[in-house]
Amino acid sequence: MTISEVSEKFGIPQDTLRYYERIGLIPRVNRNESGVRDYTEEDCNWVEFIKCMRGAGLSIRVLKKYVSLFQQGDSTIEARKGILMEQRRCLAERINEMRKTLDRLDYKIEMYENVLMAEKGLIRSK
Structure with missing residues (x-):
């Protein structure tokens, strides 16, 4: 795949x-004889992984550490797992905070709806 195809597929700017x-x-992408990047399925898997992890809030620094460990091989599995577990914990905390915020928003919206309904009721009774 070309960089423009990968960009479009994953919604990531070139x-x-x-x-x-x-x-x-992501690993160095091979280039064709014209010098154009030629993304393999494995390259696309990395792009998808990075996009997912960035979307979950992982920093570039943490991702670079993870990728570096991955490239060092199986001896780093425990360290990679540790990174993922810590990031999962952080994400779970963020989700919990977002749930609280969502609950508060729902509560406020419901209050406003009740006020508006009451006002409409008063307007109709005039």
Whole structure:
């Protein structure tokens, strides 16, 4: 796949894909005889993983550490698992806070709906 195809498929700007490659978040992408990036399925798997992890709030720094450990092989499995477990814990905390915020918003919206309904009732009775 070309960079434009990967960009479209994952909704990531081409400049971001180049940046991820440059800093080592995704492996160096092979190029065809014309010098155009030619993404493999494995490259796309990395792009998808990075997009998912960034969406979950992982920092570039944490992702670089994870990728570096991955590239070192199976001896780093425990360390990689530790990173993922810590990030999962952080994400779970964020989700809990977001749930609280959502509950508060729902409560406030319901209060306003009740006020508006009461006002409409008063308007109709005039």
